[in-house]
Amino acid sequence: MSFSGFVVQLLNGLAGASSLFFVAAGLSLIFGVTRIVNFAHGSFFMVGIYLAYTLVDKLGSSLGFWPALLIAALAVGVLGALIEVLLLRRIYKAPELFQLLATFALVLVIKDAVLWLWGPDELLGPRAPGLKGSVEILGRQFPSYDLFLIVIGPVVLGLVWLLLTRTRFGTLVRAATQDREMVSALGVNQAWLFTAVFALGALLAGLGGALQLPREPATLEMDLNTIGAAFVVVVVGGMGSLPGAYMAALLIAEIKAVCIWLGVVQIFGIDVSFSKLTLMVDFLVMAIVLVWRPWGLFGRPQAPSRYVGMQEEPLRRPSNAYMVAAAVLALLLAVVPFLTVNSPYTTVLMIDLMIAALFATSLHFIMGPAGMHSFGHAAYFGLGAYGAALLVRALHLPMELALVVAPLIAALGAFVYGWFAVRLSGVYLAMLTLAFAQITWAVTYQWDSFTGGSNGLTGVWPSEWLSDKRAYYWLTLVLVGAGVWWLRRVLFSPFGYALRAGRDSVLRADAIGIDVKRMQWAAFVIAGTVAGLAGALFAFSKGSISPETLSVGRSVDGLVMVLLGGIQTLAGPVVGAVTFTWLHDTVARNTDYWRAMLGAIILILVLLFPQGIAGSIKQLADRWRAPKEDEVAKTEAKAKLEEVKA
Incomplete structure (x- = not known):
């Protein structure tokens, strides 16, 4: 030196x-x-x-x-x-x-x-004419x-x-x-x-x-x-x-x-x-x-835009028809392994789709109802995955216990990071979550003696009774279903209503006694816990884990899933996760230029469905239902008027 x-x-x-x-x-x-x-x-x-x-x-x-x-x-x-x-x-x-x-x-x-x-090769250009040499300094x-x-x-x-x-x-x-x-x-x-x-x-x-x-x-x-x-x-x-x-x-x-x-x-x-x-x-x-300094060294708070986009609609409790459809879907998913006996890859792909749906739903929990946009949600997914792998390999815990403890490790990470993140808002909050995720990735990438460094960890397999992919598929289906159900149950609890109140108007929520920051902090922990469960399931499904699990690309994939499905609907993250993961897999296996094709498909979907796939379908359904509801209301009003006259 x-x-x-x-x-x-x-x-x-x-x-x-x-x-x-x-x-x-x-x-x-x-x-x-x-x-x-x-x-x-x-x-x-x-x-x-x-x-x-x-x-x-x-x-x-x-x-x-x-x-x-x-x-x-x-x-x-x-x-x-x-x-x-x-x-x-x-x-x-x-x-x-x-x-x-x-x-x-x-x-x-x-x-x-x-x-x-x-082409794929690195291209090194020539030196600049007149500046090819060097100068001596000390x-x-x-x-x-x-x-x-x-x-x-x-x-x-x-x-x-x-x-x-x-x-x-x-x-x-x-x-x-x-x-x-x-x-x-x-x-x-x-x-x-x-x-x-x-x-x-x-x-x-x-x-x-x-x-x-x-x-x-x-x-x-x-x-x-x-x-x-x-x-x-x-x-x-x-x-x-x-x-x-x-x-x-x-x-x-x-x-x-x-x-x-x-x-x-x-x-x-x-x-x-x-x-x-x-x-x-x-x-x-x-x-x-x-x-x-939340606004940067030389920055200052941005003037609020008069255009705030589409107003958030109140979430409605699932109707009976919705519950019946969900039950039928669960039954169909349960029999998929029997229908794909001759196609083992389909079972593997379905496991990936369900894990992606759980990860996207956990991100949607803080993006939609809580109004906090996270660019670093992969941190909790990766903490869950590495937590499960290290519990099995280093502490020799059974896989079943690791599935319980690993989400708690991710929750601890969300507890620490969320405390800082909820003090910001907008782009600055998103960038802080990205910073925490990258710090977590860098530590994992370089800690060779503990995390395996860039090579990651291998030999992370489920228990013997889950060695058959079909058995692991059913376990994943049960845990993913439970995770999605729990998040939705929380949204319709008093906590969920208070969370959305803080999103829609911080001042009004504070005036009626809601501690908005504390509610958002708790939301971070809940979302991190579920993302950690998704990461643990991912680790055991692949048998290995690498730092790529915590990378920016994983966080971006989660954002794409949520936005593609629609941020204003509860079904959006599931629809977006299934669509994106399936497209990614299908396009990548059928063309060398899969990124361009996938990007073009996403652009088309964005232009056709500016509120996301599920969000746009909901809009069309509401427009189709509105005239009928108006007609029913007119008929009822006319009947009451005739009763009054009589």
């Missing part, structure tokens, strides 16, 4: 901060004006570096290098404008989470488009191109700041960030303003990707890796604040650089590897900042 090494690592952090700032600045602009949490923003970064690679190859690496980077950024900006006009403009009045679902589908489509155009060599990146970051920040503060366009953007409905009322063409802002944000992301061409190879994993880091920077800096995004990028990049410089340090006789902290240090910083 020399002083010269420390200085060089700080400079490396500055170079990395510039690239990260470009992506975060574009994401911050888009969210500030359109209120869209653009999950596809990392895809723009990825497309930027791939386009730059192709253009440099076509134009030549000497004279055409710098023009190629600019053209690539402009092309990504045009792509962003087309996406906004053709897709996002059609769903601006849909609930915000459905917009998130649409942008997630775009991630899948763009990833497979890049795979088709450029006896160490430092790349000249990285010095260029250190300078270009503040330059772009200054240019964007001038655009936003010295032009009419910038005035409109800043006004829309504060109150976009008022900007529209003043006669500004809001649609084209949104398009311009989205294109500018995409251009910045594309520029950030293009500038990375000489530093790292272009890979298909860049999109999700980049969007996670960009979300952290935007939230830490404050939503909509460009200086905040730059300062947050600097803060996180420099902390990572210091961790790398420290390496392994012995503290009180214990070796502590700071370099391993780089996997979670950004999420750790985000968690600390949000707990200390």
